[in-house]
Amino acid sequence: MFGILCGLLFLLQLLWSCFFAATLLVSLVRLFCRFLGERGLQISEFVCSYALKLVQLNILSYAQKIAGLRVVLYGDRVQEGEGSFLVISNHQSWLDTIILTLVLLKQYPGAFCRYIGKKSIGYIPLLGWMCLQTGALVSLSRKWIHDKGRLEQELERLRRLPGDFWVMTYPEGTRFSWVKKAVSLDYAKKNDLPGFNNVLVPRFKGFFACVQLLRSRLSFVYNATLIYEGGEDELGVSRINLAKVFFLRRDAPEEAFPSQRQLFPVAHVVLEKIPIDKVPFEEESCRDFLMTLFERKEKLIQRFKEDGSLSDKSLAVNLGLPFTQVFEGTLVLWIISLVGFFICWFSVVELGNFIHSFTNNSRIRV
Known part of the structure; x- marks a missing residue:
């Protein structure tokens, strides 16, 4: 209560x-x-x-x-002043964007932000509405014939910004579940693509458009892999969601007994920094590059499910906002x-x- x-x-x-x-x-x-x-x-x-x-x-x-949300960070750090970058991630929960925003705002608070997502995201009370009001959400209908012109227009506007920026996108296009996994595997089989058990086959056109139109401004592509503790429900959806974070209070998660860890909202984030000159410019090569990134995500998630670990060393066990940012966000x-x-x-x-x-x-x- x-x-x-x-x-x-x-x-x-x-x-x-x-x-x-x-x-x-x-x-x-x-x-x-x-x-x-x-x-x-x-x-x-x-x-x-x-x-x-x-x-x-x-x-x-x-x-x-x-709420006691904990974020464990692995891999590469985002360095403030390193230039603009594109973030691609797997999609498991409505909480994904909040987790990744925490990671990016903590490490590079001065950059402009943009999210590429479905038009329905703009209908989410408060946060979705805010993103639409401020122009931070590039909303797409998931029909490329309609989305291409709008995406190109928004990315060109972003490219002209005077400061650094980051763009976050989910190439899977939707959140992971068992039903969507079956559809994804069927699509992979028909198109001679590798099938995945822990992620969906990524959509390529949006990613390629971002690389093409923003290449002159981008310094890196960050390959982010998100994994939540607590497993998945009977539908294959992560048990950690927005409701559990915002309506269930948690005390001192780091002091909990191991048997109680699943009660606390804990997210693991692996960041892989890739220089933009390592990203192929040709369409076919870029498609293969994106598939390779999702193959890495598949292996990381499978490893976590099997032995509960991602890396021998984490960058931050509980990545948190500094006092100055908490002050900004409240007072x-x-x-x-x-x-x-x-x-x-x-x-x-x-x-x-x-x-x-x-x-x-x-x-x-x-």
Whole structure:
């Protein structure tokens, strides 16, 4: 009950913040920046990015400090100032984006972010709505004939940004489950592709478009593999999900007995940094390259299922946000939300006074 109460209170304050800080103020800034030309577009992009970042930090702070989410990181680190990069990941849960955002914001907080995903993601309350409002979500219909032009337009806009950025995408196109695995294996068999038991056959066109259009700006491609403790349910879906993180409170997971570890939300993330000049530019070679990356994911996940390990050494056993980022995601976001609230309140009062004055003047004339 305590976890449910905490989750509901968190969602209410997040709704408040999203409306007054990330929607009202962002809309006003974007409207004002339209009159400033190219410089105004850059300011608008920065404001939208920072508003989204504050909301992301707010969500991550709650997930870690209240819900007890733990992230174990392996492989390569993201270095701040190393340039822009593309992140490709397997897709197991709605929680995947939150986990990867934590990893990237922790290590490179100053970069612009973009997510490439299904149009339905924009309908997710709060976070999906925020991503659409700030332009961070490049939403696709999963029909390439319709998506190609929109994706090229958004990537060209991203390529012109003055600062570094990262783009996150899930080439599988959907979350893993036993039903989707059967469809994926059938597709692999018909197209003479390798079949996987722990990931789905990746879709190639979106990845290739990103490599083609952003190649001049990209420094690296990060191959991210996500694995959750707790196994999968009878449908093959990860037992760790958004509801368990945001509505079940966990205390001191690192002090738990081994038999209790499955109760705590623990995610393992393996990052593999690949220089962009190692990514083939030709279509067929690039397709083979992507399949090779997913073969590595398949082996990592299978290894974890068999012996519960990924690597002899982890970079961070409990990757957490520093105090400055927690401060931004709580107090700074609330201060900005209050400013937006008072602007809204003042506007409503002034509008009411104007209507009242206009009505009185009309009666006097009559």
